[in-house]
Amino acid sequence: MxxxxxxxxxxxxxxxxxxxxxxxxxxxxxxxxxxxxxxxxxxxxxxxxxxxxxxxxxxxxxxxxxxxxxxxxxxxxxxxxxxxxxxxxxxxxxxxxxxxxxxxxxxxxxxxxxxxxxxxxxxxxxxxxxxxxxxxxHQFCGSCGSKNFTTEAGFVKVCSNIKCGKSHFPRTDPAIITLISSEDKVLLGRSPRFPEGMYSTLAGFVEPGESLEQALEREVFEEVGVKVKNIRYFNSQPWPFPASLMLGFFAEAINEDMNIDYDEIEDAHWFSIEELRSLKHPSISGGFKLPRVDSIARRLVDNWINKFN
Ligand SMILES: [Zn+2]
Known part of the structure; x- marks a missing residue:
């Protein structure tokens, strides 16, 4: 891996x-x-x-x-x-x-x-x-609006208002990203923000009070209407562009029929192993691209393809 x-x-x-x-x-x-x-x-x-x-x-x-x-x-x-x-x-x-x-x-x-x-x-x-x-x-305190000063060699900001004095720490936002499979096919979709022709695994931010598994189930159902089971953790990828931590999972679909939310997802399909290898899909004219090599999305897809080698 x-x-x-x-x-x-x-x-x-x-x-x-x-x-x-x-x-x-x-x-x-x-x-x-x-x-x-x-x-x-x-x-x-x-x-x-x-x-x-x-x-x-x-x-x-x-x-x-x-x-x-x-x-x-x-x-x-x-x-x-x-x-x-x-x-x-x-x-x-x-x-x-x-x-x-x-x-x-x-x-x-x-x-x-x-x-x-x-x-x-x-x-x-x-x-x-x-x-x-x-x-x-974080130039200003989120609690009282006073100016923050920097300490701990840049890793802590402290509110300059003595009555407040709140410390602020660097934030990173967890996001789940998941490769959903159904037997030997996987589900990839594209957001309108993606580079042209690129299809990727589904992803979304974790909300307060939510477990990673719940976030995954919610995001997948919201985006494509698919229910999932057998969620397994894969690996993580810091993605400070600007402040995310991507947590990669595999999951299996309970239903293959999709109900796509077109406000979030422009297009989504099930891809066979041959289609992933050839970068061609009958419903996508001119072929498609996989995610960038430095992304965890790509590592999830590559890991899946390698299972069939
Ligand atoms: Zn303050």
């Missing part, structure tokens, strides 16, 4: 470093530290030979954009004896656009290049995306 993307086992987040302000200061001024930039929610990449690589900054380069020091650096962790610190580059900083064009730096969505990056870089970039998104959306 393939390991999840964006979750390298070679990374140590070193949560124990976060409250040591002196150590974090030292890391931030260390010339060897790699700074992971995010700009307008996107990542920076550069061409290296024939490959696309993640673009990191060192302390000297950072001074170009932030001569007064960086605001709210996020200590992301350590890999191969190198410290990684996340930064959100101010999108109104005029120097960055010029610097990017002079250095042929590509600004784009991590999902475009993620599968080709090395595991450690892709994981730090995705972690930083999730963290900087959370920072942007």
């Amino acid at each position: 393939h390991q999840p993307f964006y979750a390298s086992s070679q990374i140590n987040r070193h949560g124990d470093f976060r409250s040591d302000k002196e150590l974090i200061e030292k890391i931030i001024s260390d010339k060897k530290t790699k700074f992971v930039p995010v700009l307008k929610g996107k990542n920076l990449f550069k061409q290296s030979n024939n490959n696309i690589e993640a673009c990191f900054f060192n302390t000297e380069q950072l001074k170009i954009f932030n001569p007064n020091g960086i605001e709210n650096p996020i200590f992301l962790g350590v890999a191969n004896n190198t410290n990684y610190v996340g930064i959100d580059i101010d999108e109104h900083n005029s120097k960055i656009d010029l610097w990017c064009s002079e250095n042929s730096v590509i600004i784009d969505d991590l999902r475009k290049y993620g599968p080709t990056l090395n595991d450690i870089d892709a994981s730090f970039l995705s972690l930083n995306n999730g963290m900087t998104f959370w920072h942007k959306n």
